[in-house]
Amino acid sequence: MAKTTETAADPGVTQPAKAAKPLTMAAALNTAMRDALTEDSNVVIFGEDVGPLGGVFRITDGLTRDFGEDRVWDSPLAESGIIGTAIGMAMYGLRPIVEMQFDAFSYPAFEQIVSHVAKMRNRTRGRVSLPIVIRIPTSGGIGGVEHHSDSSEAYWTHTPGLTVVTPSNPADAYSMLREAIASDDPVIFLEPKSHYWMKEGTPQSGPALPMNKAAVVREGTDVTLLSYGPTVAVALKTAKLAEDEDLSVEVIDLRSLSPFDDETVGASVRKTSRAAVIHEAAQFGGYGAEVAARVTEREFYHLAAPILRITGADIPFPAPLLEKHYLPTPERILNALSTWEWEV
Amino acid sequence: MAKTTETAADPGVTQPAKAAKPLTMAAALNTAMRDALTEDSNVVIFGEDVGPLGGVFRITDGLTRDFGEDRVWDSPLAESGIIGTAIGMAMYGLRPIVEMQFDAFSYPAFEQIVSHVAKMRNRTRGRVSLPIVIRIPTSGGIGGVEHHSDSSEAYWTHTPGLTVVTPSNPADAYSMLREAIASDDPVIFLEPKSHYWMKEGTPQSGPALPMNKAAVVREGTDVTLLSYGPTVAVALKTAKLAEDEDLSVEVIDLRSLSPFDDETVGASVRKTSRAAVIHEAAQFGGYGAEVAARVTEREFYHLAAPILRITGADIPFPAPLLEKHYLPTPERILNALSTWEWEV
């Protein structure tokens, strides 16, 4: 077992330096957990296959070897059990990080997450907080078979008491996971699985942006594209293509889905007066609905056109060979933008 | 055991006549199930306490006595088991009606509902349909202790494959439940528990409105209030109070949450040019977000002001003595409407 110190992780000193070298997102996440395990002996990791195998995506690779089975271990195969025992451990004072193998496999734990993880702090008047991080490889784009490509964010973001964040690049993956682990609030940490092996990110200089802030990842003047997780790359591609059409696109990476960074988004929309939100999940009641509704509420008189949602269709996630027809593409986004009346 | 005939229930002949006499919603629901059990021997009812006790709200009162234990019976206490076995029964050709005792107690069945009930038809290219009705006493207003007042509609409406409806009065309760039972699609049937014992409803003349249509329950010209389930009564009260302020309020009872009746709502909003949506669930990512987003998308240039959401706060449902501070009231709705710039 690796030596551990009693120093608690300090959210203030997330070290982007560590992630500054070109890492994959997988490696950045692994490093974040490694550093947290080293700095705080109360951090433990468990779940399905997270031990010797390192998880089906190898995000916990080497952690059991380096920290021992009493810090990082394979649990029985039961998601409600994983979350339920994590709650008990957190009540004891540990800071459990658990992995749900895919979004759809967090559903057996829905009751534990919604009725307990989200509510324990409030129920006990703040006396019992649950510093649990629930890591979920999310979304599609890897040709996964049924149940392996869901985007579950709307279920979690509608649930008061949960903090829901999602990184879109390795640097954020590192700093946001560190901050999530250090947070006394339970965090749903959505990892875009299609990005695990991508090295390119949005390099950041200076200290890491707090995980509850959105980032303007590309400046523009005509339209604001609101994206998160796997759709940030799509939005950036769209912005590039839009140059040909003389359309200046600002791209925001929301990063934090709950809370929502009204300030950053509001400022952008007031500037561009047009916005669209992009996600993979089904549209109806999806996270984009909240984004569109709240931004419209707050910035209605600055809007020249309705906020558009370019999202998955209202159908179950398709089989691998058909997913390309479902996922939002730059072409589809540009098509959608062209439906706006532009000469108002 | 009561005699049953092999005649399948016919969605076309829902008989509002039966509900025309002043019944409570509880009695209307009971009658709907009674009639369905009588007409179609494939209808079965099971769940927790639905047998001899008649359910904790007595909605299935007398059904075991009159139809026997092989039509209406108490299952073991396990919601995933209830939904999972209902799936198997529906595959066999039965039409199960199951009860989840409260919204929060449907959460253990989340996986079965989201990953199977919603997806089986699509998964099998339409070869296996699941005519299951999942009845859920929903929402607050009865001073229930923790976990007894949730409004879970946003979780279900975001899930493609589910039909989600909610009646606000006894007549609708009867006709919509009949139609839900006759439907080949699985239906989440949300029953506003605070209305079970209310006799007054919105009496309808003529044949029942199909369950997928919204109803204009009060005509008005200045504002459209979009309500459903328990908030229809609140919206109607608001409309009445608004008369004093010379504000003419149109009230819509959405009835069907998924699908959403764009036509009826669109027509109203184009007329009034202002709308607000009212629900009990937390606001963030709530059903109102979808309503606001889609109506804005479709009617943006008809809107004089942003669509408002008057909803529960983004907190867990409060303890009984504090729920009045959480539930939307006519006063709060009127306050909210007064924040609009009226002289545009």
Place this chain on the structure above:
Amino acid sequence: MSLTEETRAPAVLPDAEAFSLIDAGGAAVPEKQRRGYDLPDIDVLKELYRRMVIARRWDTQVTALTRQGRLSTYPSARGQEASEIGTVAAMQDTDWLFPTYRDSIAVWSRGVPTAELLSGFRGDWHCGWDPNEHRTAPQATPLATQTLHAVGFATAAKLKNDPIATVAFIGDGATSEGDAHEGFNFAGVWQAPTVFVIQNNQYAISVPIAKQTRARMLADRAVGYGIPGYHVDGNDAAAVYTIVSEALERARSGGGPTIIECLTYRMEPHTNSDDPSRYRDAEDVAAWKDKDPIDRLEKYLTAQDAIDDALREEIAKESEDAAAAMRDAMNAEPALDPMELFEHVYNAPRPALLEQRNALKAELDEISDGGRVN
């Protein structure tokens, strides 16, 4: 250290006969039927008796006030005192209890003040006490979920080498939930220091135990988890105390979890809004009255000359004090601060939530009488 070991537990069927030390008539069970156990010390029995009597008085008072509308709801444990008190009396202060809505008297007996304890049922806040102060988790409503919390907590203690055990109460009906299985199974695999006390009071609201399991008894479930299982007369405080004590000691000293089924009966309706006449006969209830846990211990202690009038009077006084304190607590207006609704949702402050808070504040300020909406 590794939580799991290659070793498999042997399969042992629990005894079919419920273990008992003092029978329904108040007589000590003959030694050869005691399976090698002695009766607890007479002082322990007196203490069990005292706590049960007071608990029943308190419970009766809560039921009465609930009928008068002072509480929103109350699930009484009348008839289950031996299981409730026998269990918590066996716990050390450092052990943690994970109770359900049914187990108010157990929580009360652990020292949680009435007003804090009944917050949830009165309706002023979901959980009124500080779990850390009383080493007692909030009463769980979502059935069986608490078993996993108890196992997680115990596992954390084990990982930290702290000799702390946890007790999870669970009802007969709740054992049908998936979480009960996961709780038992995780405990078995991780050898968590958790004692599961199944209070088989024969009903889940209206549903009898025969509709929850086809097995001989719930204790048989233990076999499938490689966990020792016990079937205990849940109306015999001596038996409950003995088996739970042993299980807790085993747990604290690294021997892993135990499943104990206490066979008992819910004498009252499920809650005040239930109507048991729809699903059970008055005769059944009457038959169980003859097995009353307090009566039998009183008879035993009387026969042993272990209680005299002075003690009876002392206990009666304590009981009335508890009832009076209960009444006072519930008759005092609860302190309600609507603004607190927004306070504990998150540790990290949220501007949007503050906006909602301020909107409610403005609403309330507007209302003339300063703090009440309609």
Place this chain on the structure above:
Amino acid sequence: MSLTEETRAPAVLPDAEAFSLIDAGGAAVPEKQRRGYDLPDIDVLKELYRRMVIARRWDTQVTALTRQGRLSTYPSARGQEASEIGTVAAMQDTDWLFPTYRDSIAVWSRGVPTAELLSGFRGDWHCGWDPNEHRTAPQATPLATQTLHAVGFATAAKLKNDPIATVAFIGDGATSEGDAHEGFNFAGVWQAPTVFVIQNNQYAISVPIAKQTRARMLADRAVGYGIPGYHVDGNDAAAVYTIVSEALERARSGGGPTIIECLTYRMEPHTNSDDPSRYRDAEDVAAWKDKDPIDRLEKYLTAQDAIDDALREEIAKESEDAAAAMRDAMNAEPALDPMELFEHVYNAPRPALLEQRNALKAELDEISDGGRVN
């Protein structure tokens, strides 16, 4: 009729020794160890052998094509043929199978054509066959959920007095899920005609069985449900066939459910994207090769002079035909119609969904090559 009865089942511990009729060396197990069972008819054994050989050839071919990228993923059942085929061979046509992703060879052996069967793993549609036509439910991915479907289906048959039984396959790891418990328990309480076949192949992806249960064996779980439990050598097709046949007959004739644990081993990685070198030793795999289900039956049949070269050749030809058909099916471009994505979501048409459909249609029409986006 009432689904549940007051009767409780007696508690019976399953035999610890896995039941076997033909040992790993291909010899018949001595009569006194056969627990009163005879070996199945020689024709049955020949048929089991035939179906296992062909199934393995087919499975090998699928694995090969998956490596070549023709399929998105494939979980092989190599090594588990006795459990898979022994089970489905015992089923009647009217019985229903509720399989998992692991059980493609069982589904194939029930007659589902390759192209339809592999739709899901190739990725053209989630489930390619008509469950009603083949009395075979879609392969379940969410673990243990299918046990409840099997129980519900069987219960419906029972309510309708149809002599139909269901079989639910489930893996060792999946027995840890809450749904497995609920499936077993509902079956026990309702006496559903369902046979649960637990294929204990010792691993759940990388996690060994010792981390799933502390019990002696998974069959011990049956005790807690009042269900007969069997521990069977899952590499002995004769034993599997015998016990499953008996259980199915019992189920069809009103005798209720059975839990059968088949002890076997997954010879291949979990799926093509797994790396077993991270969690298990090559020696373990080698040891299990010596217990191969096909080899042993072949040895037995050879010793009995029950297979000659003609039969071997016939089976080899059938195997190659199956493999060739498999290759052809997967090498043919799948018929993909993006518009179908919108067709089966609901029975009742939805205008808003039609709008989304039409938007995609317009998008595709715009694209010059008529039907492909980027």
